[in-house]
Amino acid sequence: MRDDLPRDNYTLEQVENFWNKFLDRLKIEHSIPAYNALATTTIKLLDDNVIQLEFISASSEAEFDIYKSRILNGLRRAINNFYFTIDVKLSEAEAKSHILTTKQKFEAFVEKNPTILKLKEEFGLDLYE
Numbered sequence: 070m071r072d073d074l075p076r077d078n079y080t081l082e083q084v085e086n087f088w089n090k091f092l093d094r095l096k097i098e099h100s101i102p103a104y105n106a107l108a109t110t111t112i113k114l115l116d117d118n119v120i121q122l123e124f125i126s127a128s129s130e131a132e133f134d135i136y137k138s139r140i141l142n143g144l145r146r147a148i149n150n151f152y153f154t155i156d157v158k159l160s161e162a163e164a165k166s167h168i169l170t171t172k173q174k175f176e177a178f179v180e181k182n183p184t185i186l187k188l189k190e191e192f193g194l195d196l197y198e
Contacts, residue, residue, distance in 0.1 A: 079148035
């Protein structure tokens with residue numbers, strides 16, 4: 070293993086600046102699905118040169134995997150450090166909020182438009198099975 074590559078200290082701001090430039094590049098390249106998926110990423114610095122990327126969905130994590138080598142190589146140059154690792158985390162709170170039962174979906178629709186409940190009752194619909 071090489072030990073002669075740059076190992077500068079870096080800040081969260083430097084990592085976030087790189088990330089924002091990377092997202093801008095995705096927009097320029099018209100990679101809008103990737104941009105949308107990765108724009109919601111939360112970045113944290115952990116101990117021992119670990120950069121944590123927290124994604125709100127599995128699709129965001131999948132988009133990261135597609136661009137992972139490009140991100141790693143660009144980030145290494147941007148922060149002048151070749152010895153960090155990236156820890157990928159799926160946000161449990163956000164992930165849970167994206168998984169709704171049929172009943173929860175219906176209740177959300179009723180909240181937006183109470184007329185839906187009236188229609189359900191008028192037509193005797195059973196929407197939960």
